Amino acid sequence: MKLHLMGMTATLALVTGIAVADEVRVYNWSDYIDEALLEKFESETGLKLIYDVFDSNELLETKMLAGGSGYDVVVPSGTFLQRQITAGAFQPLDMSKLSNMENMWDVIAARTAQYDPGNAYSINYMWGTTGIGVNVGKVTEILGADAPLSSMDLILNPEHASKLAECGIHVLDAPSEIIPMVLQYLGEDPDSHDPDVIAKAEPILTAARPYISKFHSSEYINALANGEICVAVGWSGDVLQARDRAAEAENGVDIAYNAFAQGSLMWFDQMAIPEDAPNPEGAHLFLNFIMDAQNMADASNYVYYANGNLASQPLLEEDVIGDTAIYPDAATLENLYTTTPYPARVQRVVTRLWTKVKSGT
Amino acid sequence: MYRRLLIAVPYLWLLLLFLVPFGIVLKISLSDLALARPPYLPQIDVSKGWEGFANFLSGLDFENYVWLTGDDLYWKAYLSSLRIAAISTVLTLLVGYPLAYGMARAPREWQPTLVMLVILPFWTSFLIRVYAWIGILSTEGYLNQFLMSVGIIDIPLKILNTNTAVYIGIVYTYLPFMVLPIYAALERLDGSLLEAAEDLGSSRAGAFWLITWPLSRPGVVAGCFLVFIPVIGEFVIPSLLGGSGTLMIGKVLWEEFFSNRDWPVASAVAIVLLLILVIPIVLFQRNEDRAREAER
Secondary structure, eight states: OHHHHHHHHHHHHHHTTOOGGGEEEEEEETTOSOHHHHHHHHHHHOOEEEEEEESOHHHHHHHHHHOOOOOSEEOOBHHHHHHHHHTTOBOOOOGGGOGGGGGBOHHHHHHHTTTSGGGOSEEEEEEEEEEEEEEHHHHHHHHOTTOOTTOTHHHHOHHHHHHHHTTOEEEOSOHHHHHHHHHHHTTSOTTOOOHHHHHTHHHHHHHHGGGOOEEOSSTHHHHHHHTSOSEEEEEHHHHHHHHHHHHHHTOSOOEEEEOOTTOOEEEEEEEEOBTTOSOHHHHHHHHHHHTSHHHHHHHHHHHOOEESBGGGGGGSOHHHHTOTTTSOOHHHHHTOBOOOOOOHHHHHHHHHHHHHHHHOO | OHHHHHHHHHHHHHIIIIIHHHHHHHHHHTSEEOSSSSSEEOOOOGGGTHHHHHHHHHTOOSHHHHHHHHOHHHHHHHHHHHHHHHHHHHHHHHHHHHHHHHHHHSOGGGHHHHHHHHHGGGGSOHHHHHHHHHHHHSTTSHHHHHHHHHTSOSSOOOOTTSHHHHHHHHHHHHHHHHHHHHHHHHHTOOHHHHHHHHHTTOOHHHHIIIIIHHHHHHHHHHHHHHHHHHHHTOOHHHHHHSOTTOOOHHHHHHIIIIISOOHHHHHHHHHHHHHHHHHHHHHHHHHHHHHHHHHO
C-alpha cells in the first residue's frame, strides 16, 4: 500500500509538470546506501534527488513491465535485469557520459555480462552471496563443538534441523534462490530449468518444512541479532548487519556468516535506466557519481556488501575488504554459482512448488 | 433535462470506475502471457483500423479459465477464503451485536460520543493499526508480556503468524462495519414494545428473541454482508498477521501477478473472484428490497 502511494505521488509530480530536468528519481533496495551520499550528490550536481526504496525484485519488475514508473535509475538483480532488458524496459547506457566506467572491476563485469551482454544497459552496484547465518553459541551447544556451521545440512538434513527447530530456523522467501540451493545440495545443476530436475527439490524441502519456523526475506536480521533464532538462510550483508547489531547490543549473541560449504549462489544488483526515464541525463550523472571510487567505498563501508568497483578497494575499511564473508577468497569464489532467469512456464512450476512447500497445498 | 443530467452522474461514475476497469481486466484475462511491455498479447493495433481490431479479437481465448480448473490450488484458495470470511463474520457479529445493543440502550446524551468512539480508529491509517497488532501479538509482544507477568502462562503463546491472528485482525478491523448498521436498527426500536411484552408476562430474554432480534435483523444482515464481502478478497491482514500456511485467494492473486508475472491468469483469478462475490451481493440486494417492501 505504501508503495502504491509512492507510485501515485511520482505520477502526480509528473502530471503537474514539476521541472523534471532538475530532478533525479532513484528507486533502490531498502537500507542499501549511506544516506550522506545522497546529500553529496545533490550538492555536487545541484540536482534534486528523490530516493525511494523497495524490498522485492517482483515489485520492481511489475513497475518496469507496466511502464511509466517515473524513475530515472532502478536497481534490479541480475536475472530480473536480463528479463527486463529482453522486454525492452531499459535504455542502453551512453558510455561517453560515464567517465568513471574505468573504475569498474573486470572480474565482476565478466560475470554480470551473462545477464547484460557487454554490460551495455547496467553497472554493478553491489554483489553478494546467499549463505547461512548462525548463532554460533547456541548451535554448538545443541549440535556439539564440531557442528558443520557452513553446511546446508543444518537446514536440509532433518537429523540436524529437527534439533535446531526449537531454537528457530528462518529461510528467505525467495524460491528463485532457495530451489537452486536445494539442487546444489542434491548435486544437480543449480541453474536447471528442467521441471523434472526442479521437482527433485520438493521432497527435500517438504522433509525440512516442519523445522522451518518462517519464510521471510528481512525479519531474520533482527531475529538473529536478538537471539530469537539459531539459523537463517540469508543474504551476506544482511547477516553481517545482524552480527553488528548483536555486537552493539552486547547481548552475548555471536553471529557468523558463511557461504555454504556445498557452494553458494552469487547475485548482482545492477543499476539501470528505464527506457522511459524522464531525466536520462540526470540518471547518467547519478551512475557516474556512484562509480566514483570514494563514493562506492563509502557505500560498501556502510552496508557491508562487496561492490564491482576495483578502484574503490584501497579505500575500503579493513573489516570490509579483509572479511572473506564479504570479499570471498579465491577458493570460495571458485565454489560460487550463478543462475539465469526462468522462462515463464518454468517460473510457474517453481512458484507452484514453493506454494506447496509453504502452505501444504 | 436537468433531472436526466442529475441521474446521469451516478451512471457515469459507475461506467468510469467499475465497468471500464472491469472491461480492461476481462480483456487481459483473455490474452496470452508475453515477455514485453505490457506483459501480455495481443494488443490492439490502432494503425490498421478495423483489421487490427479483428486481429486483436481473434487473439483472445478462454485458455486461462481452463487453466484455473486444472490445479486444485485455486479452488482450495477460494474455499479457504470463503471459510475464513464466514468464520470472521460470525465472530464479528458475536462481538459487534452486544456492543451495538449496549450503545443503543445507553442514555441518549452519551450515544453521539459512543458512535464517535466506534468511528475514531478510522482516523489512523489501516496499515498502521494492523502493524500495531504485530507488536501486541508477537512472541515478545505486549499480550504475552502481560499474561506472563500476571502469571497466567509460563511460556509465551504463539499467536502471530497463525490463523488466530488473522481472525483477531479481521474482527478488529471490520467491527465498525458490523456495529454501525446494527446500532442504527436498534436505535430506532420503540421501547414501548418491550414494555408491552413485559406487561403481558414475557421474560426479558423472551422479549429479546421475540421483539429486539427480529427488528434488528436488517441491521444484522447489512453488517454481515459489509464484513463478509470485503474479507473474501482480503490481502493485507493475512499477509501481515498470517503464517505461510494461511491460504487466501488474495495471496494467490498476488503471486500470479508478481511472482509468475502472469497478468492474464491473475486477471482470470480476479474475474472468478468477482463472480463469486456477485452471488452474496445479489442476495444482499434482494434482502434489502424485501425489507423495504415489508416496511410499506
